Amino acid sequence: MSIIPLSAHAESEVVSQWFAVYTTSRHEKAIAEHFALRKIESFLPLYRTQRLWKNGCRMDLQLPLFPSYIFVRIRSLERVRVLEVPGVLSLVSAAGKPVPLPEPEIEALRSSLPLVKCEPHPYLVIGDRVRIKSGSLEGMEGVLLRKKGFLRVVLSLDLIMKSLAVEVDADNVEPVPTFARHKLA
Known part of the structure; x- marks a missing residue:
């Protein structure tokens, strides 16, 4: 056998x-x-x-x-x-x-x-457009660059064609819905 x-x-x-x-x-x-x-x-x-x-x-x-x-x-x-x-x-x-x-x-x-204490959080992928929910940058939108520790988000000022990278807490960002995204050009 x-x-x-x-x-x-x-x-x-x-x-x-x-x-x-x-x-x-x-x-x-x-x-x-x-x-x-x-x-x-x-x-x-x-x-x-x-x-x-x-x-x-x-x-x-x-x-x-x-x-x-x-x-x-x-x-x-x-x-x-x-x-x-x-x-x-x-x-x-x-x-x-x-x-x-x-x-x-x-x-x-x-x-x-x-x-552990946990709660749901929106799924974020590097490259996603995100909006800052509170603080001095509240309402600003940018692109998620990094997810280690704090999230690194690149915020762009289109009018002057300049960008800055900021580090924010994961609880302080939310994804920007596809239908609400600003024109990137």
Whole structure:
């Protein structure tokens, strides 16, 4: 009897891997409960926040860290079970195939979230146009240059064709929506 090694494709169908599930907005907790009822291993990262309502009441809340996303650990063959859950829109895919997430990334999230204070932040990529939200440069727009430590943003004064680089805290910048971007020419 000889042992035939599994191909990478066949192995991915047998081994459980983490996948990102795109869900209906604000239904993440209910969907996570459905996964538990169906014995599908899932992970919904939550963060704690406090909201102040109009009536002056403060409320402690646990909200999804990644709105509209839940992670599931399944074999590739089980994806139909996930897609049958009410509120699940799709598995995050590339070229029509669900893409597994690196196990160390999910495990790092699972182990560190209870130990650190965190909250969602807009996804920023070097080269993105960003706007400074507060301080003496409030409202200025520029291009994100670096993400180590403080963010380095290049602000341009188009009229005099000069630029300056400033370092700002990540909490003090927001992405400029594509439709609101100024003409760069």
